[in-house]
Amino acid sequence: MSIIHDFEYYKPADLKEVTDLLERFGTKAKILAGGTDLIVQMKEDVRAPEVVIDIKGIPKMNEILLEDNTLFIGACVTFSELIESEIIKKYFPLIKEMSETVASVAIRNRATLVGNICSAVPSADSAPILLVYDADIITKSSSKERTISINDWFAGPKKTVLLPEELVTGITIPLPDKKHAGCYEKLGRYSGEDLAQAGVCILVFEDLHYKVAFCAVGPVPKRAYRVEKFLKSKEISEKIIEEAKQYLLKEISPISDIRATEEYRTHMMGVMFERGLKKAVSRLHGGGNA
Amino acid sequence: MPEIHFILNHENRAVRVEPNETLLEVLREKLGVKSPKCGCDRGDCGACNVLLNGKSVRSCLILAIEIDGQEIITVEGISRDGLSKVQEAMIDNNAFQCGFCAPGIIISTTELLNNNPHPTMNEIKEALSGNLCRCTGYLPILEAVQKATKE
Numbered sequence: 001m002s003i004i005h006d007f008e009y010y011k012p013a014d015l016k017e018v019t020d021l022l023e024r025f026g027t028k029a030k031i032l033a034g035g036t037d038l039i040v041q042m043k044e045d046v047r048a049p050e051v052v053i054d055i056k057g058i059p060k061m062n063e064i065l066l067e068d069n070t071l072f073i074g075a076c077v078t079f080s081e082l083i084e085s086e087i088i089k090k091y092f093p094l095i096k097e098m099s100e101t102v103a104s105v106a107i108r109n110r111a112t113l114v115g116n117i118c119s120a121v122p123s124a125d126s127a128p129i130l131l132v133y134d135a136d137i138i139t140k141s142s143s144k145e146r147t148i149s150i151n152d153w154f155a156g157p158k159k160t161v162l163l164p165e166e167l168v169t170g171i172t173i174p175l176p177d178k179k180h181a182g183c184y185e186k187l188g189r190y191s192g193e194d195l196a197q198a199g200v201c202i203l204v205f206e207d208l209h210y211k212v213a214f215c216a217v218g219p220v221p222k223r224a225y226r227v228e229k230f231l232k233s234k235e236i237s238e239k240i241i242e243e244a245k246q247y248l249l250k251e252i253s254p255i256s257d258i259r260a261t262e263e264y265r266t267h268m269m270g271v272m273f274e275r276g277l278k279k280a281v282s283r284l285h286g287g288g289n290a
Numbered sequence: 291m292p293e294i295h296f297i298l299n300h301e302n303r304a305v306r307v308e309p310n311e312t313l314l315e316v317l318r319e320k321l322g323v324k325s326p327k328c329g330c331d332r333g334d335c336g337a338c339n340v341l342l343n344g345k346s347v348r349s350c351l352i353l354a355i356e357i358d359g360q361e362i363i364t365v366e367g368i369s370r371d372g373l374s375k376v377q378e379a380m381i382d383n384n385a386f387q388c389g390f391c392a393p394g395i396i397i398s399t400t401e402l403l404n405n406n407p408h409p410t411m412n413e414i415k416e417a418l419s420g421n422l423c424r425c426t427g428y429l430p431i432l433e434a435v436q437k438a439t440k441e
Contacts, residue, residue, distance in 0.1 A: 002315065103420065105402075105416075109345040
């Protein structure tokens with residue numbers, strides 16, 4: 001299967017050239033980073049951009065930086081680069097744990113975290129982690145730069161609030177100042193390639209507040225605020241977990257599709273939430289690495 | 291038609307490509323490099339894996355034009371001076387049946403052993419989790435990789 005339509009290919013050397021192109025071509029243009037989603041969509045004719053803008057030639061887009069207690073991940077940073085990064089390993093082991101669940105090596109060598117949230121499929125592995133860490137997305141157009149909270153980012157399945165004249169240059173994540181630990185639980189049919197049938201991410205802070213987010217069990221990945229509110233200031237017990245699960249089930253709205261049924265997803269979310277919460281609490285008290 | 295320049299299997303190459311041609315198409319149809327195979331053509335099966343600057347990638351998901359100035363290695367490059375240890379081990383263990391997945395698996399294994407010469411069985415499985423094989427049930431392949439790391 002080839003890409004049947006023609007397009008123009010640009011590989012700008014600076015950001016201004018990208019934003020100029022986006023202003024000129026708007027919805028006719030698509031940004032190309034790793035291409036693991038875009039090329040498939042172009043082959044299947046889901047997308048037929050007239051202009052493809054490759055942003056891999058732009059300096060600083062592949063940087064992972066920790067400055068002033070804020071992590072920056074550039075738009076061209078691949079999942080493999082996140083897995084190998086010493087900064088990620090030391091300060092955000094949860095991002096490493098998540099990245100290792102994304103597809104398989106040859107995809108991770110190419111696919112980017114920013115691309116993952118720009119594709120915005122409901123099962124985006126990166127989303128729950130970015131949600132619990134309150135990440136911001138940095139966008140740029142020729143006229144302005146915006147900082148958009150990840151909580152406001154997803155507008156629907158495969159839809160974001162990104163404007164046609166904008167591109168994402170990177171994301172920032174504040175390093176929490178309190179001691180915390182987390183866990184990402186992903187359900188897939190097999191390791192290597194599979195998209196999440198359901199995913200849940202949990203952060204536990206030592207002052208007993210919790211952050212919970214999920215993917216693949218609703219139209220967009222999102223935080224489970226009702227669960228967080230219920231868990232606040234509570235020590236985890238079997239009874240508390242059972243009650244929290246009831247709140248979680250009210251927050252999710254899974255569908256049946258080729259990967260799993262609604263009933264299976266609903267059941268497994270409860271199981272994974274319990275598993276993840278216990279793991280996160282145990283890690284907070286020194287059991288394990290995240 | 292734009293011309294791209296890149297290193298293919300240790301040699302400088304130049305070729306004219308359309309922007310919508312994938313690396314896999316250009317390697318097989320314009321440059322006659324036939325080891326990367328077109329399996330699923332959507333990044334799922336791993337049969338088209340090649341090394342791009344030393345890292346395994348799906349050549350069906352990369353535009354040929356993107357690799358201007360980069361380095362590509364395929365199985366032809368790996369075995370330029372004779373079969374590699376990985377390839378010998380695959381033969382000794384009778385690891386493949388139809389062989390369609392073999393080039394992709396040899397690419398993935400080569401990358402793994404370059405980074406990690408003595409992987410555990412779990413690490414081998416993880417490295418090969420993106421390569422589908424419909425004949426063997428994987429076991430002889432995994433055992434061959436293990437064997438290659440021990441010698």
